[in-house]
Amino acid sequence: MNKIVPFQNKVWLSSPTMHGPELEYVKEAYETNWMSTVGKNINEVERLACEKVGCRYAVALSAGTAALHMAVKLAGVKPGEKVFCSDMTFDATVNPVVYEGGVPVFIDTEYDTWNMDPTALEKAFELYPEVKVVVMAHLYGTPGKIEELQAVCDRHGAIIIEDAAESLGATYKGVQTGTFGAYNCISFNGNKIITGSSGGMLLTDDEEAANKVRKWSTQSRENAPWYQHEELGYNYRMSNVIAGVVRGQFPYLEEHIAQKKAIYERYREGFKDLPVTMNPYDAKNSEPNFWLSCMLIEPEAMCRQERGEQEALYITEPGKSCPTEILETLASYNAEGRPIWKPMHMQPIYRMNAFVTREGNGRAKTNAYIRGGALGKDGKPLDVGMDIFQRGLCLPSDNKMTVEEQEQVIEIVKGCFL
Ligand SMILES: *Cc1c(COP(=O)(O)O)cnc(C)c1O
Numbered sequence: 001m002n003k004i005v006p007f008q009n010k011v012w013l014s015s016p017t018m019h020g021p022e023l024e025y026v027k028e029a030y031e032t033n034w035m036s037t038v039g040k041n042i043n044e045v046e047r048l049a050c051e052k053v054g055c056r057y058a059v060a061l062s063a064g065t066a067a068l069h070m071a072v073k074l075a076g077v078k079p080g081e082k083v084f085c086s087d088m089t090f091d092a093t094v095n096p097v098v099y100e101g102g103v104p105v106f107i108d109t110e111y112d113t114w115n116m117d118p119t120a121l122e123k124a125f126e127l128y129p130e131v132k133v134v135v136m137a138h139l140y141g142t143p144g145k146i147e148e149l150q151a152v153c154d155r156h157g158a159i160i161i162e163d164a165a166e167s168l169g170a171t172y173k174g175v176q177t178g179t180f181g182a183y184n185c186i187s188f189n190g191n192k193i194i195t196g197s198s199g200g201m202l203l204t205d206d207e208e209a210a211n212k213v214r215k216w217s218t219q220s221r222e223n224a225p226w227y228q229h230e231e232l233g234y235n236y237r238m239s240n241v242i243a244g245v246v247r248g249q250f251p252y253l254e255e256h257i258a259q260k261k262a263i264y265e266r267y268r269e270g271f272k273d274l275p276v277t278m279n280p281y282d283a284k285n286s287e288p289n290f291w292l293s294c295m296l297i298e299p300e301a302m303c304r305q306e307r308g309e310q311e312a313l314y315i316t317e318p319g320k321s322c323p324t325e326i327l328e329t330l331a332s333y334n335a336e337g338r339p340i341w342k343p344m345h346m347q348p349i350y351r352m353n354a355f356v357t358r359e360g361n362g363r364a365k366t367n368a369y370i371r372g373g374a375l376g377k378d379g380k381p382l383d384v385g386m387d388i389f390q391r392g393l394c395l396p397s398d399n400k401m402t403v404e405e406q407e408q409v410i411e412i413v414k415g416c417f418l
Contacts, residue, residue, distance in 0.1 A: 004333065004408055004411055004412060004415075006332070006333045006334045007333055007334040007335055007405065007408070008334075009334075010334050010335070010336065011334065011335040011336065011396045011398060011401055011405050011409065012336050012396065012398040012400075012401075013191065013292070013336045013337065013338055013394060013396055013397060013398065014191045014192075014291065014292060014397050014398055014399075015190070015191065015398050015400070016190050016191075016195045016197070017252070017256060017398075017399050017400055018245075018248075018249075019248065019249070019252050020248070021247075021248035021251070022244065022245040022247075022248030022249060023248070024248065025041050025243075025244030025245070025247045025248050026241055026244040026245060026248075027244075028040075028041075028244065029041055029240045029241050029243075029244045030241075034240045035239075035240065035241060036239070036240060037218065037237035037238065037239055037240065038240060039240030039243070040240070041240045041241075041243035041244040041246075041247050042060050042237075042238055042240050042243040044243070044247050045058075045060055045196075045201075045238075045243045045246045045247050045250065046058040046059065046060050046201070048247065048250045049186070049201055049203065049250075050203075052168075052169070052176070052250065052253065053168075053176045053178045053179055053186070053203055054175070054176050054179055055178065055179050055184070055203040055204060055205055056204070056205040056207070056210075057203070057204050057205065057206070057207060057209075057210035058201045058202070058203050058210075059201060059202045059210055059213045059214055059217065060199065060200075060201050060237070060238035060243055060246075061199070061200050061201060061202060061213075061217055061236045061237060061238055062198065062199065062200070062235075062236050062237065062238055062239075062242075063187065063189070063198055063199065063200045063236075064092065064163075064165040064185050064186060064187025064188075064189060064199075064200030064201075065092040065095065065096060065187075065200065066200060066217070066234070066236040067185035067186070067187075067200040067201055067202040068092065068093065068096040068135070068161070068163060068165075068185045069096035069099050069100075069234075069236070070183070070202050070213045070216060070217065070234075070236065071096070071135075071161045071181075071183035071184070071185055071202060072096045072097055072099070072100050072102065072133070072135070072161065073100060073216065074182075074183045074204075074209050074212065074213070075132075075133045075159055075161060075182070075183060076132075076133075077097060077100045077101075077102040077133055078100075078101065078102075079100070079101030079102070080101065080102075080103065081101075081102050081103065081131075081132075081133075082102070082103050082104075082105045082128050082130070082131050082354075083097045083102045083103065083104055083105065083131065083133045083134070083135060084104075084105050084107050084121060084124050084128075084131055084133070084134040084135070084158075085097060085104040085105065085106055085107065085134075085135045085136075085344065086106075086107065086109075086115065086116045086135065086136050086137040086139070086163070086344075087106035087107055087108055087109055087116075087343045087344050087345055087355065087385045088109040088114060088115075088139060088340070088341055088343045088344075088384075088385040088388060088389070089137040089139060089163070089341055089344065090137070090165070090166075090341055091344065091347070091349075092163075092165070093135055093137045093163045093165075094135070094344055094350070097135060102133075103353065104135075104344065104350065104353055105124060105128060105131070105353060105354040105355075105356065106343070106344050106345045106350070106353060106354070106355045106356070107120045107121050107124055107134075107356055108120040108355065108356060108357040108358060108383065108384050108385055109343070109384045109385040109388060110145065110358075110384060111280070111380070111384060111388075112145070112280055112282065113139075113142050113143065113144050113145060113280060113281055113282060113286075114139050114140070114142060114279055114280070114294075114388060115136065115137065115138060115139055115142065115143075115144025115145065116134075116136045116137075116144055116145075116149060117145075117357075117358050117384065118145050118148035118149050118151075118152050119358040120356050120357055120358045121134065121149060121152045121153075121356075122152050123356050123357070123358065123359070123360040123361075124356040125152065125155075125156045125158075126360065127354075127356060127360060128354075129156065131156070131158060132157065132158050132159065133158060133159055133161065134149070134153055134158050134159070134160050134161070135160075135161045135163060136149060136160060136161070136162060136163065136181075137162075137163035137164075137165070137166070138162070138163070138164055138166060138167035138170060138177050139166065139341070140166055140279055140288075140291055140292040140294060140394070141166050141167045141169075141170050141193065141260070141288045141289035141290055141291030141292065142167070142170065142279060142280075142281045142286070142288040143167060143170050143171070143172040143177050143281070143282070143285075143286040143287075143288065145282070146172050146177075146180050147172075147173075150180060159181070159182040159183075160180060160181035160182060161181050161182070161183050161184065161185070162177060162178060162179075162180050162181035162183075162184040162185070163184075163185055164177040164178035164184055164185060164186050164203075165185055165186060165187035165189070165192065165200070166187075166192065166193075166289075166291050166292075167288070167289055167291070168186045168187075168192065168193050168194065168253065168289060169193060169253050169254070169257050169289040170286070170287060170288045170289040171286065171287045172285060172286045173285050173286075178203045179203070179205075182204065182206065182209075183202060183203075183204050183206075183209060184202070184203040184204065185200060185201065185202060185203070186200060186201050186203065187199070187200045188200060188201075188242075188245075188246050188249075192291070193253065193256050193257065193260070193289050193291050194246070194249035194250065194252065194253050194256060195245070195246070195249060196238070196242040196243065196245040196246035196249070197242060197245055198242060199238050199242045199243070199245075199246055200238075201238075215231075215233075216231065216232075216233060216234055216236070217234055217235075217236035217237045218233070218235075218236075218237050219233035219234065219235060220232060220233030220234075221233070256289075256399050257289045257290060259399035260289065260290035260291060260293075260397060260399055261288075261290040263290070263293055263397055263399070263401065263406060264278065264290045264293045264397075266403070266406055266407075266410070267293050267295070267395060267406070267410065270406075270407070270410035270414075271295065271410065271413070271414075274301075274413070274414060274417055275297065275298040275300065275301035275417070276295045276296060276297050276298065276301070277295065277296050277298075278293065278294065278295055278296075279292075279293070279294035279295070279296070279392075290397075291397070292394045292395075292397045293394070293395045293397045294340065294392055294393060294394045294395060295392065295393060295395060295413075296388060296391050296392045297321060297322065297323070297391045297392070298391075299391065301319070301320050301321065301417065302320060302321075302322050302390075302391055303315055303316055303317040303320040303321055303322050303325065304317070304322070305322035305323065305324050305325075305390070307324075307390075309348065312324040318418070319417060319418075320417065321416040321417050322391075323339055323340075323390075323391065323392060323393040325416050326393055326413055326416050327339065327393055329412055329413075329415070329416055330396065330409065330412060330413075333408075333412055335396045335409055335412070336396055337393050337394055337395055337396055338393065338394040339389065339392075339393055339394070340388055340389045340392040340393060340394065341389075342389055343385035343386060343389055345385065346385070346386060346389070357376070357382050357383060357384070358376065358382075358384075359376050359377065359382060361382075373386075373387070395409065395413075396409055
């Protein structure tokens with residue numbers, strides 16, 4: 001192996017990739033003085049989103065989180081009501097449920113796509129048949145088992161809110177994510193596959209719902225000569241300046257996806273002799289957007305790693321490694337990786353919430369049992385989210401990373417297993 005020297009320019013997990021037209025649309029907003037939450041860029045990005053995703057209505061908002069909040073409101077979640085939520089996800093999937101006073105019940109993850117497990121969801125309906133809303137994310141741009149999840153929800157009369165914040169452009173059986181739920185969200189946060197620096201959208205086929213969100217997100221103003229209010233309002237609309245950036249990015253979505261896919265495939269090839277696998281997807285039915293490339297270390301190849309609430313320790317061993325060792329080593333070479341999103345049921349803020357695995361088991365009863373890494377009847381860990389969190393990590397996935405840089409990242413990771 002050649003001697004590896006640290007990267008001169010930091011290799012990022014996923015950073016914004018600008019192309020030029022973004023600036024033109026921002027400049028146009030400036031020069032025409034549409035420097036507010038109305039204007040041509042906003043109309044245009046809503047049109048582009050509908051066209052790309054294949055939904056009837058898109059409402060441009062200040063963030064994906066705001067879109068999820070509006071979705072939870074549309075779904076009619078009331079204080080004290082339980083809502084089934086993806087467990088291994090970013091906390092923005094879940095927090096909007098709590099904004100409305102709802103109580104998230106976390107549904108464990110499956111190993112095939114790292115998304116909500118339909119079997120666990122079915123168990124959850126056995127435990128809590130009254131639940132009417134399910135919030136599911138497509139983690140790292142990989143579509144979940146959407147048909148199976150939909151079938152479970154249909155059987156129990158529940159609606160889906162799809163958090164497609166990470167999966168814009170990904171498809172399941174040729175259909176874009178962000179169209180499967182009643183109310184869905186995408187995000188243009190700075191690290192997403194395309195970005196406005198911030199921003200998000202609510203997507204729906206329901207005209208009345210879209211109109212409600214247009215109203216709620218602009219302070220719920222009634223049609224009157226003065227500020228007239230009958231409902232609680234929010235200041236959630238997207239700025240026409242931000243929309244200019246998003247507008248400039250949209251034509252590059254497919255290019256970004258192709259770059260991300262090439263990164264994923266180079267990692268898969270580069271790691272084929274290591275005791276690791278990549279974040280999996282259903283190659284027959286789905287096409288991810290490959291937003292983040294992740295790896296999972298085989299259980300036998302894990303060295304000892306202990307994670308507290310704020311820090312992690314590990315003991316290195318020949319032939320073995322762990323996410324902490326790999327992430328620290330990457331950082332020492334000026335490359336950014338990240339742990340797998342820590343499951344919500346492991347988060348201090350949500351530790352007391354119910355958590356349902358594929359064998360049922362509301363969390364309160366089995367907390368100590370599953371925490372020890374207990375196995376299910378099938379011999380696999382019962383707490384899948386915790387297992388993936390312990391053994392997995394997100395690799396540098398920036399689409400501006402050169403092939404040479406990526407090859408060096410691969411060598412650095414390989415070095416951890418020596
Ligand atoms: C980024 C993200 C969000 C939130 O989007 P913002 O635009 O940052 O508010 C929600 N859910 C998931 C899964 C995300 O990754």
